[in-house]
Structure formats: structure tokens, C-alpha cells
Amino acid sequence: MEIGTEHTHQVDLMSVEVAWELLWRSMNIGEEKEVQNLKGIGTEIVCKCGCLPLAIKVIATVLASRDQTENEWNKIFRKINCPQKKLPGDIEEALYISYDELPHHLKQCFLYCAMYHEDSTMFRDDLIRLWVAEGFVEEQPDQLLEETAEEYYYELIHRNLLQPDGVYFDLSRCKMHDLLRQLACYLSKEECFIGDPESLGGQSISKLRRISVVTKKDMIVFPPMDKKHLKVRTLRNPYGVSQGIDPSLFKKFSHLRVLDLTNSSIQSIPSYIGNLIHLRLLDLDGTEISCLPECIGSLVYLQILNLQRCKAMHILPLAITQLSNLRRLGLADTPINQVPEGIGRLELLNDLEGFPIGCGDGNGKTKDGWKLEELEHLSQLRRLQMIKLERATSYSTDSLLTDKKHLKVLRLYCTKRTDGPYSEEEVSNIEKVFEQLIPPQNLEDLAINTFFGRRFPTWFGTTHLSSVKYLNLLDCNSCVHLPSIGQLSNLRYLKIDGAAAVTKIGPEFMSCRRDNSRSMDVIVAFPRLEYLIMMNMPNWEEWSFVEEEDAAAAIATEGGEDGSAKIQKGKALSPRIQLLPRLKSLGLVDCPKLRALPQQLGQEASSLEVLILREARSLKVVEDLPFISEMLSITGCDCLERVSNLPRVRELRVQYCPNLRRVEELGSLQRLFLTDDMREMSSVWLPGLQLQCRQRHGEDLDIYTWA
Structure with missing residues (x-):
């Protein structure tokens, strides 16, 4: 049924009942009886939504934000029934109302998503950076702009205006439904252009503010344009097509705030880029550039500089340290080996990805990597990835990271060695360095990659990781024992990929040893863990949750040649210990010597x-x-x-x-x-x-x- 038409259509009764049930369930307000008195007007609303699930879900969030009264619901019904804005026939009025109810800042963020191609996957962190660069994010006291933008992202998901990709349980990727994208494209059609720029032709572009390039041509080329009429603020090439760039581009668009040349085959950046004084975001991810001109220092308003996956780039210009408004510097998977001294002066920097550690030695003003001390003054850090940590030396204090109250994501990477084993001195040094990298208690996401120490730092399993939700231990092949982390109360995702020295996993991993509790306490191991992945553990043979004497007391078994064991009826794990009560998914991959699953897995993991x-x-x-x-x-x-x-x-x-x-x-x-x-x-x-x-x-x- 088209919304906004005066004539009525007969709607299947069962469809209406199902639609009503979807409506009140989508409102997340509790029991159906709370809105049962509104079923009459609610049924009329879902009929006006054409019983379309998407329209019902988005209008449900609007209704949930109002008082649950017939008068308030009638207001929404009248808006759908008598729309004030004329829309194309294929756009549902209920979808427009859900947009119209948004505060101004969320409207801007929603419309911006139309810049992505149909069915495109959008990355949360990319959207956050773009929204900040575009100036859509309102400042909040004692909160970074990126933290506020992340709240915007989750709010749009909550309102069903963005759909999270179900494969990524942390909601870090999303898509926009085709119907919602049609709405966003329609509402932003005067300001946004998506397609081949050459087709702009004689089109009036005086109102055009954003261009998203979609072309299969080898070169991104724009038709002749009068520069004085060009007010474009955003130019993006986001779809991964290898393309060259018309060199005159940098002179044509003098008002740019966002320039995204991701994956284009551009090999050099002309010095004229220094004249783009309004530029807030420069994305050169995956390009073939080998260096940046020193005039990059003229971009005094630049907030985001993405240089990841630039395989030909080995040196950063000295002018990087002049970018006093820089908030993100992305260097991941770029072989930078010469950096300027003084990165610590960029006090607004909160996203530093691919920070190469070095001894600080070098020629002139460039150094072979940064010392850990350079991080000391970066109090705004929210995301930090350090690489080449094997080159670090012990730091004078253990508080390098602990006082960083915004730090949510921490990645600690060593370099995989291919020319032989590490020496005892190197092993001892890396263990000392990691021991000093104590994270703050607000950390939510921790990854350790290619750590070659024989033991994990002692701050594992302590209050320093009390807020951690996501933990990745990758290629830590020298550690004989896994860390004792079963008492991390907020941990939801745990991945162990590469633990060649581990042969046995016992109760110490679950933090279930009897001496950890008083006699009457109940220990809950991994109380919120939902996803557990253990892979590439070639020598892992045994897995147990509890001490052998506890297991023997709780479970009677009859062993056979096949290694099987039957659980005796009426016997269960000691009531003092609960295991994995919220575990949904367990993956065991490339563990060729593991002989049996723990018997208690079948008793305790009740959410599996x-x-x-x-x-x-x-x-x-x-x-x-x-x-x-x-x-x-x-x-x-x-x-x-x-x-x-x-x-x-x-x-x-x-x-x-x-x-x-x-x-x-x-x-x-x-x-x-x-x-x-x-x-x-x-x-x-x-x-x-x-x-x-x-x-x-x-x-x-x-x-x-x-x-």
C-alpha cells in the first residue's frame, strides 16, 4: 500500500496482526499490555506503513520516544496520512517521518550515508571520522568529538536507520537499506552527486557540495568548470577502483574539507595541496605515493591524515609536526622507517595507528622510529596501535598509558622474526617493556600480536582490564600458559590465534582455582563472554575447567578406548563455580592434538x-x-x-x-x-x-x- 493516498486497500488480517506484533516488539518498552490499549490506532499506523517491516521498525522508534497515549500516536498517524512534504511514490512516508523526527545533527549524519554506493558496507570508524571532518558533531563537555560521533552512529542503528552487519557482533560495520538510501538520496539530491564526474556536463553545480566518484574509467576527469562557482566541500573515491587523478583537480576544488583518494593509482601529491587551507580530512589509503610534500604543513586545519597501506612510503615529512589540529594519523601497513621528532607536540591527536617504535637514532631531524616517551603528552589518545615494540627499551615509569582516560582501543605489535630465534636478552627486554605498558581501566579493546615473551604481563586478569570487551591474542607462540582472565567481568569476545607453546589449558585460565575464593563464594568464570575462538594451537592436548579432584568429586566417568566419558545423572559441577553462562559461539580451529572437550562444557554453557x-x-x-x-x-x-x-x-x-x-x-x-x-x-x-x-x-x- 502506498502511504499518503486517500483510497483504502484491503489488507490481509494475519499480516496486520503480525505487523502489530512487530511494532510493539520493536518499541522495546516491555510487555505488550503496556500498549494494548493503543492497538486500534497502532493497527491503522501499520496499515499506513503498508505492513512493510522496515517502515514499521523505524516508526516504532518514533512512537517509543513519545508518551504512550492515543493522542500522541494520533499525531504520528496524521503525519503519515496527510504528509506535508511531497515524496516520490516509491518512498514510504513513515520512513520520511522517522527522518524528520531526528535532531539536526543526526539528519546530517544520516543524509551523508547516501554518499555510499548501494549495498556498500560502511565502517563505523570511517563514518565517525567523516562526520567529525564535515563539522556535523556537536561538542560535549569532557568528551572527544569522536566519542560523540560514535554515539550518533549507535543512535542511528537504534532507530533502525542503519542496519548493522550481523557478521560483526560489535556493530562496527553497517549498511543502509535500499529504501532508506532512496530517501537519503532524494533529500540530498541538490547537494550530493554520486556517479561519473564527467557526466556532470552542463548541470548546475553551484549548490553541489559533495561528490562521490563512481566510474570504471582509468582516470578521474572532471568536465570544464568555472572555478568561482565550485563550492564542493567533499570529494571521495571510496569504492576501491584503481584510478588516476586529473592533476588539475587540486586547483579546481579550493573549498574542499574532505579529500578521499582511497585506492587510486596516484603516485605523487602536487605542492598545490598546501593551498587547500580548508582541508580537514586527507585520505590516501592504499595509494602509490612515496612521499608527502613539506607544504603539507600549511594545512593548519587538517584533522585526519590517512596514510595506511601506502607500500611505497618510507618517510614522513618534518611538517607533520606542524599540524596542530591533527586528530588522527593512520600509518598501519605502511613501511615508515623515518619519522620526525616531536609527534608528542600534537596534543589533539587521539587516533594513532601504526606508531613505529624505534631508538630515536637517525640523521638530522628524522629518526628511526619514535621513542615511547613521545606518547607521554598525548593525553587525548583514544585509539593507539604501536608496532615494532621489539625495538623499545624499558621506560622510566609504569604510568605511560594508565593516565590516558580516553584510551579505548590498544594494539601492541611486535615484528615477526624470520632470521632465527630471539636471544634471551631480547626475550627479557620485551617482557619488561610489556610489563610497563599498563593500560588504563577504561580500555575496552586490546590486541597483542607476535609477542615473543614467555609469559604474559602480570596486569592481565587485574582491574586494569576490568572494562575490556574484546581481547585478541595473536601469534603469541612463546607463552607456555594462557593468562588468567576468567574474571574479566565485561569480556564479550576472546580470540586466541597462534599459541604453539601451550600444551594444556586448565582452571588457571578460567580463574577457577579453589584458593581464589572463600568457601561460600560463587565464582563465575567469563561471566559475559559470548564468543570464544581458539585456533592455530598445534601442541594443545588437554582442556579442563576445574581441578582434577573437583572434577572427580562432581562427575563419575567410565572411560573407554575411544576416550569417551558419560556424565552420571544427578552429578554436576560444584555450585561454587559457574562457567561461561553467556557463551553463544565456540570455535576450535587447527588444534590437531586436542583429545577431548571439557565435560563441564555440556553442563555449564547453557547459552551455547x-x-x-x-x-x-x-x-x-x-x-x-x-x-x-x-x-x-x-x-x-x-x-x-x-x-x-x-x-x-x-x-x-x-x-x-x-x-x-x-x-x-x-x-x-x-x-x-x-x-x-x-x-x-x-x-x-x-x-x-x-x-x-x-x-x-x-x-x-x-x-x-x-x-
């Missing part, structure tokens, strides 16, 4: 939905996991013989498991995915699954080819 096993070649059984509710995926488990007692799992995927002879007690199974290599072996147990499915559900099991 997905289990992924890949190249766990020594596992013989996967059994007694009653909570797995969505999917079990098994790949390359050569020794696996039995999968049993997974009563809630709905989907099973199997490939390269040549010895899997028994699959049973999967009472809720609805979908089975098999690769061609499993056809013959599955004939042994597939008839039993089919019979079980017919008896319980009255229909055959859905079987698919897993390509």
Missing part, C-alpha cells in the same frame, strides 16, 4: 548456540552438549567416531570426517549439510536420523550438499 570444530584431528567424540541450539559444524576431524546427545541442535554440517560412524540423539535436527566425501560414510547413520525426524516431526530431514 554454535560450535565449530575444524582440523581437530584427535577428537574422537562430540557428545553430551544439550544446550547447543543452532549449529554444529565439523570439518577435517579425522579421528572423530561419534556425535551424540545434542538434543537441541537444528543444523549439522560435516565434511572430511572419514571415521564418523555414529550420529545419534539429535532430536531437533532439521538441516543436514554433507560434502561429497561424506556420502558413503553417512549412509551408516543417516537412515537413523531420517527415521527420528519422521517420528518426531512428521517429515523428512532436509539434506543439502555442502559445497
